[in-house]
Amino acid sequence: MMTSETPRQLLEAYNYHALLDIARFNRIPMENKSGKRLYKRELVRELEKRLFTKKHVREALEQLSPVERKVLDVLLLRGGRANTTAFQRLLVGHGIVSPTRGKMDPWNPSATDFDSVVARLTLHGLVFSAEGPISDLGYTRTVLKRSLKPGPSLYIPPTIRKHLPSPDPELLQRPARVSRIQSASARTLQRDLYLYWSYVRDHRVQVTLKGEVYKRALRELANSLLTPIKLEKKQGERDVPYLLFLRRLLMSLNLLTLRGRKDLIANDASHFLAADPAQRVRRSFEAWLDGDFWNELYDQPLPHVSITTGGGALPYPTPKPIVEARRQVVRFLQKLSKPSAQDWVALSNLIEAIRVEAYEFLLPRNYRARSSSYYYSYYYYGPLYKTPYAAHRNPLGWTFQGVTSEEEGWDLVEAPFIANVITGPLHWLGLVDLGYGDAGQDPVAYRLTPLGAWLLGLGPPVEIPTEKQGRIIVQPNFQILAMDPVSDQTLATLDIFADRISAERAIEYRMSRESVYRGQQQGWSAQRIIAYLEEVSGGKLPQNVVVSLQEWQALHERITLYRRVVLVHAQDPEVLDRLSRHPNLTKLLHHRPAPTAALVHPRQVDALIKALGTAGVLPVVTRQAGKEENCLVADEEGNLRLVHRTPSIYLARRLDRFAERVDDHHYRITPDSVQKALEQGLDAPAILQELSVLHQGPLPFRLTVRVKAWAHHYGDAALQSLTLLQLRDQAALQELLQDPEVGPFLRRFNPPPERALALVTQDDLETLRRLLTERGMALSDTLLS
Template sequence: MSSALEDLLRSYSPNAQQTIAKMNGLDPEALPGTPDHVRVLAQALARPERIERVLSDLDGVERLVLERLLLQNGQAKTDLLRQELLQSGFIPESPSAKYVGSPYRQLPRYFEDVLARLAALGLVLSTGDSEHNDLAEPAELSPSARVLIPDEIRRTLPSSPTWLPTLPPDGLSQIVEGAPDEFQRDLFLFWSYANSHQMVLTSRGWIPKRHWTHLNEEFRYKESLRGLRNEGETGRFGFLHILMEEMGLLQQAERELKPAPNSREFLALSLRARTERALRAWLRASAWNELSRIQELSSNSPRPPSSRLTSALKGARQFVAGLLRHAPPDQWVSLKGFIERARAVNDEFLLPRYHSYYGFHNPYHGHGNAVSWEFPAFDEAKGWDLVEARLIANMLQEPLHWLGVVSLGWAANEPVAFRVTPIGAQILGISSPQPEQAPERRIIVQPNFQIFALDPISDYTLSLLDEFAERVKSERVFEYQLSRESVYEAQQKGVTAAQIAAFLDRESNTPVPQNVKMTLHEWGRYHERIVFYQGVALCQVAEPDILDRILNDPRVSAHLAARISPTTAMARGSGAGLQGLRKALHGKGILSTSTRSMPPYAVQPDGRIRFRHRVPDFHILHQLAPFTLERDGDLRITEEAVAKAASTGWTAARIIQTLSAQQQEALPLDVVSKIKVWGKHYGDAAISKVTLVQFKSADILRELAEDLEIGPLIVPFSPTGALAIVRDENVDALRAALRQRGMGLDSQLRSG
């Protein structure tokens, strides 16, 4: 009876069988003459000593593929395995879909080459699809639909192998646990701050210092900010900012940083889901540059990184994350060993080596790498330790540790090991996802209107508390104060007192005190005494007795609501409702007009405002009030009124714009001129006599300015748009004209 290994070997061509024999130290010429040469080959391949020998000869990628198959019960679909290796940057893209792998190929090695060598070593063989194990024709060493480790080989291999060197915990002097919950809590505090504060970004897109220093004090993890000048020099804070924009939690609107619509829903996700989204955001983030975080490289690091460097960094992150999927989740992995394995798997994961007629280019010279960046490395041997090795270490020590994917182990004041956290293992697919407990009700409401929120509590719940209560502390226990002002602010956003009471009832783990419930009810009633109506139509009359007669007529009053002043009442409805009101008024012999049908007034040359209708729109009166006075029954633009408006911040340009918006025709030029004079539109000026000296060139001027004798006697003249030259004979006329325009005149020129 044949073995499974025999059956697999028989599906290969004689040429492939001979290559397998040769790679394993057998005489390929003798096999075809053996009565049952395939059985002899299978028996030779299954010997434990042979397997141990070839295992020691595997390179980094081959070990990784073998380990991945063992973690998947010894087999995998070829396309899925290829996609995983490509996405992680372990292998380059094959030159074509029909590429045939070779066990002898060196550089570059493609997926088909790696599998061909593993097949030639008798470790990983190919088979057909899941329904038909037999191949349609004899196979070569290049992989077919599925690859697997034969049972006879698999029995000799460890069930869950790892070639990563581990360290015992007692060899570590300090352990810094990865804390995904703290990262997500700081993310919430950042989001909450942006939701309640106006943050206008600098011209470089950075958050002003006063904001990031304040936020850093609120964070669970407080970064050392001493000596930092701008957000671009921060570490974890800048990382948080970049990730929140990348995840769509924050957005920029005219340089102001605000929470994005519906971003609050992210806070309701589980800790694992939020951490996974943050990890994926880091993998694709373009604005973050790990190389700038390496001290020896930061001075040369482009900010922001170029598109080519960004692409290389994204690939490097995928590579490191792919390697992490092979780390044992419960053991401390040597940082040095992890870096060495990364180099064995693909030492070109960041900077590919290019070959020319003169040999391989040094990838650390700007003209020899894909990112056009000059690294401070003179030879390739030292360059990898300076650039790639430190890049891997930085990714583990900063982004992956900040996110809570790995914990760090220290010895002799430096990190020497890492361990994948439980949540990190679930996200990376190392272990199966575990059910997460729903947050318990962790709110306590005190009779003195204090509210305490105890961990573990959902950030989503905290974000809702922020809407109607003032946060006093944001430590392990969040403390809030409920007040009439905080409830009123919530009502302005559409939250009712009844909704607040219902939320506290639902989320509190103890009954809400009765005095708090009753006070909330009273506050709600108090706030509703003043109601703002938007988009309503008003019926305005000239005299109060006219409105009295209208309201006493049922046919007209049916179209009116509350009377809000002696001469004004609110109309019911709009459109057809207003048309009904007009008809009812017409039936009483009252002809109505609409204030929006045409310009409401015209400004006369003497400053008097003539209204089109006898009853001016009170909205228009409100607009005109700051810069007009009522005199002799007319509304007028006067010097006194314009000067008063100017003292409260109104500019002449704003007054003219306000008048022009409702003016029937262009404003009279005399009125425009007077408003500019009264409103100090022209400001003040200075007239001073100076002597100008013209030199041969600007270079001569600069040279003379540095001369010990001439320098103190001259001041270089750099005219701006605010300076003009006036001939001597025109100075007096200019003085008079400027004074007519309300401008004060000085004899001393102003600086700037």
């Protein structure tokens, strides 16, 4: 919209007949002293000299009808500029003007249709078209000279605006009637960020090839939040945008990382958790506002529109036009917000303001794709072709299915986008409360929270309750209660040596010998735990808790590690008891840490072997770990049988990584044991390689299939029908590809190697589907992106 024109440039952009009408309306001479009609440049100079003065503006205001004055005031409230279509809709919607259905009549003072009223304001020299009408023939666009008929956009030149009085700011503001409030909570989001991060820290969480958290882990994650979310079995991450937003925000803040495009890893979060609460909210807000991890068009579905991104930019990282549109919505939010955070603003007022003042804030209306191939698409003949909602008409390269006209498109795309910004991230971040009407399920109004007003520069800094106002209570039964407000850094510390039982407003922990041992492994001695709990609770701990912690510490320190020793392992205690009574073995086997085991100094190994020989025993000697081979037999179900009467202790350690112990001579491979192996860094090939070394002979084929399925070795896949066209030769194919009518329907079938595509005959489809399902693969009916 050209609003930087000088008065002369503005007038020169109008056609000669329109200038004559303006001069005639204002009784400005149109002829020179010789009686000849002024040339256009002479007429422009005369109009410039007379129209753009304080005197003329005041005289014009006095001549305006009530309808004309109200239209002028509304335009002033919209910043003095507006999209014509949106401006007309606004005025008609409020009953100020009627829609223009026939030919306009600006010379008739009683004509109250939109075109006639705006044209009269142009005749008065107050409102002008910011650009001329556009002749669009599809293959060419021409901007015509401006006329009295309103152009695509309207504006009041600055030289006129400075002489106009300020209108009533409440003009056209629809009152917000709120009967139900959904309050925002920055504390909830920040606590959920911590709970999500801590879950990933303590569990293995993976994402699919589509980049979504697996549903089983997602259900557990959702249930671990401050307010647990109950997910249906079929619901995924994209069905609950809030869960997706939490993960993407954590990744944007560098608190989570995706390793190998598969595993979510929790990074060190101490710097973030220890930050001032208000600054954490600010960092989260800025990460969203300027970030490219969230897409309000794609991640929060549009109710009546489906988006096709093929042929254009992918939805991630979020394209720059969407990020800038998001910022534009926030700027209008600042502009329209009431002085008090307690005042509600109708969501429709925000949408109307953006529609009128920044109609093209999301999709420009004069965009043309660089590639001419778009012009031969299906939409050449469809209703979308000449709208910005077709792929070749917007910089995103996206098609918005369900839109049939440009005016309808704004209601179906831009308006929901604005609502998504308000009801999604801004509400989740704790910056806006939502207001609902009597019966509607959608919000009708919003208001800034004190924290939102501060972040947008509209209110004073907010004092967020600190940990000093919360409480940590240690009970004699080893229960620890963290009563809000308590910092997430404190919760992260409690996680080290206590088990979290619940994550409600009063977060419950419980200490046990096992949880304290976990803390001791990380350098938290009993004395350190006691000192910390007394510091955060502000008092002495129950005596029995102190005594138990000190006893657990003594037990921990009582454990002794022997390095470079030899272990003698017997099948049962009786065997070792009998050998210990042998005169040549008594001194060698005197140190028995367990009934079936004895420790021997490495220098005594040769003497021990010789003494065992004199006692009639030939021992199996393992001098190095990892040399166990041909020591078990497996069946197709995953049952493992150890073949030696006294299995090697090294073998038990190796099997414990991927199998469950049944007894001393039997193990079993199960889905849970394979999952445990995956969490320890093993994968299906590593498990099968280990089994092949230990197994006598080849592994059962069905067992290898099961292990790969349980490990999700092949990932997910897609089976989609494909139609192939075979031609005479490459020359015929090349010629048809260049055909303007046939070409758009053809693509070469030469997929890149990374797409990993294979052809399947229709007859084999169901058999293949069954076999792939047996191998643990989830099959979708659309190709993976």
